[in-house]
Amino acid sequence: MPHDRTDDRTDDRLPEPAGYDGPVGGWGSMRGMAQVGRAAHPDPGVAITLARQNKPGGYMCSSCAWAKPPNPHPAEFCENGAKATIWDLTTETCTPEVMARHSVTELATWSDHDLEMLGRLTHPMRYDAESDRYVAASWDEAITAIAGHLRAVDPKKTCFYVSGKAALEPSFLFGLFARAYGHMNLPDSSNMCHETTSVGLKQVIGSPVGTCVLEDFEHCDAIFYVGQNPGTNSPRILHPLQKAVERGCTIVAFNPLREKGLLEFTNPQRPVQMTIGRRTQIADLYFQPHPGGDIAALTGVAKHVLAMERDEGGILDHDFLREHCHGLEDWMAWVEATPWADLEEVSGLSRAQMEEAGRVYARAKAVMGIYGMGLTQHVHGSDSIGALVNLMLLRGNIGRKGAGVSPVRGHSNVQGQRTVGITEKPELAPHDRLRALFDIDPPEEVGWNTLAFCQAALAGEVEAYIGLGGNLARAVPDQPRVMAAWRDIPMTVHVATRLNRTHLAPGRQSWLLPCLVRAETDLQDSGSQQVSVEDSFSHIYGSIGRRDPASPHLWSETAIVATLADAVLDPNPRLPWRAWRGNYALIRKAIEAVWPDEFGNYEARMNQPGGFYRGNPARERDWQTETGKAQFTIPAGLDATGLARGVDAPFRLITLRSNDQFNTTIYGMSDRLRGIEGRMVVMMAPADMVAAGLKPDDLVALVTDSDDGVDRRVQGLRVVPYDLPRGAVAGYYPELNVLAPLDRHDLASGTPAYKGIPVRIEA
């Protein structure tokens, strides 16, 4: 039977869960920005950049991938977008002199926060094994050495990684360079993130990306909000959510943790609210499933919708189901055969709760399904997306106004990188057109994604790694094992803005290539350059930087990629790397030539207010699936963790983000919205603490429950009582990446199961 948590909440013998009394926006968010501002010592011009942030003709925030509305607020940025800009525009510099003072072995003992606090990288640097230090080098030296190595090794044993920040122009060139050179080993940060969407959503509706646009928020009557934390990870979504709520839209949240952003919000853009402190309650219904309980929970909701159809009729959209869907009968038979007791046991919700959500769903004319990492980062993540889509299909909630599925993307251009060819799968890139346009011969076998690359590194099969941003050896599962293997890679190259832990596992030859951030002026032969990015709603925007670069030695990502490609590849007049480097409009012309339908009139349209929409067939109910229809899914298992209750480890660990970090970039130690200070913590249900004889602030170790012989443990974690279901524990990424086994991942897409890790607690 599901555990009734209301008893816990009223039981005053239990420790009081941590929490935050203030609202999400409002003055608290202002203070959060100011703290990072003080610590990061930004350039005084940062205020001007913030005023232009996310507006036409301005600079597009490099933090999350939320939309940039056509009619922006006076200050169209959030607490965490401001932090990202302030962080990028620090006046602190990590020069060769600074690096001369610390060996790499010493730096490896520093925290992630302290490493990045050294400031912006200013010079190209080479790792010198003898002194165990990074030392200054010239660009010429770096390019010559890197190109020499690449020309000497088997391209199929090299890897070009992209973290989701790099804009469309450098990403397109990077993918083209890889294919011309001879490989498709193009892992992307999205392999750890929304790859589940790229594969799982594609399977069921034929689209690897969401079907919603910003206007849908003005027309929906209900939003099912599953496994995403808007207050921290996409705060600007709170504006349309707030407006929707004020219009009468019902928000139904599914999240094991009570997340402040989903509970209430004060809009810092509305001065009246700021002064009188009026808060909008966001979620009307807040359900706390077990980690991995969503397949069962959403199936329970659907089961009730089917029951309502039987009892009342007129609930299902029969025309839509007949014309547009495949697999309904089989799926219905499976739902009928799945007992409520199983759905309750696995989801952790009561039948009454699932029925309540079912009634909201059935009464709403248009429903949006919004989701994030709580759905994607599971062993059955793709099936979890399938379960959400099953529910949406019942009433034709895909492909019409105010309805649809909306994955909230991570990095600011992570979706766009896929659009312009960053993929290890040949069928996802138009190779025929690439052949015809550029006279190259792209390989036709599948390359490495992040998982395959880690496995290749562990097997000692990698000859060279180039990272266009990111902190890959810190972000992956089984982090210490993978990091140790990196040191054996013959050459590692990092295009980066700040020092991070991956740089401290230098390969036998290793280079740091410092680049501009998006807010900085990018001057090339033809003048100051723009770049462009794509958001979660498939809208593409131009972005221009106007701050002075942190150092005169910085190159843009585009210049670095183009120069390297030019040095590595044999001359080919169809690949004018130097001209591309000199004028990014020519790169956009090339992108337009490859994808004319999506990018027609690119140059002119990217600067229009709200950017331009590249279209999505599923939004028009054109289903590019195997059957040509939207597909009902019967999941491989009811429990998305793939674990068995009562048999596997007693606790399921969720690793997630605090309000003071952007992935592995740690701005500070305070998780304001959860009322938690410090990062080495484990959040636990008060009743579980009592059952285990633990008190707040006790120190414990988490140990992964696995039988593969690897000892995965993290010690010194402070116990924090928190409002989450019994049996669930939570803590911060990347400190807990030690605990995630590499071989636990979404079965369809390889996305690591960073949520629902089986763990034990030891004193």
Ligand SMILES: Nc1nc2c(c(=O)[nH]1)N[C@H]1C(S)=C(S)[C@@H](COP(=O)(O)OP(=O)(O)OC[C@H]3O[C@@H](n4cnc5c(=O)[nH]c(N)nc54)[C@H](O)[C@@H]3O)O[C@H]1N2
């Ligand atoms: N400020 C800031 N913004 C960011 C980032 C950042 O680090 N900082 N990172 C960016 C990136 S790359 C990404 S991908 C996104 C990530 O944004 P999110 O998708 O919000 O990612 P997480 O912080 O991992 O939080 C996942 C949420 O899912 C919940 N959850 C965990 N397990 C389950 C489950 O089994 N079921 C359900 N229903 N919920 C669950 C957690 O409690 C948490 O609220 O944010 C992007 N934006």
Ligand SMILES: Nc1nc2c(c(=O)[nH]1)N[C@H]1C(S)=C(S)[C@@H](COP(=O)(O)OP(=O)(O)OC[C@H]3O[C@@H](n4cnc5c(=O)[nH]c(N)nc54)[C@H](O)[C@@H]3O)O[C@H]1N2
């Ligand atoms: N346990 C656990 N692990 C996770 C996750 C989780 O929820 N739990 N989430 C996963 C997810 S969703 C993601 S997306 C990955 C993130 O993985 P990555 O994208 O690889 O990591 P980031 O922390 O975003 O990378 C930060 C580094 O990027 C560099 N950088 C910053 N800005 C720029 C720039 O403008 N240009 C260039 N060239 N470099 C720049 C800086 O050097 C900085 O140190 O982590 C994954 N790992």
Ligand SMILES: [Mo]
């Ligand atoms: Mo992500």
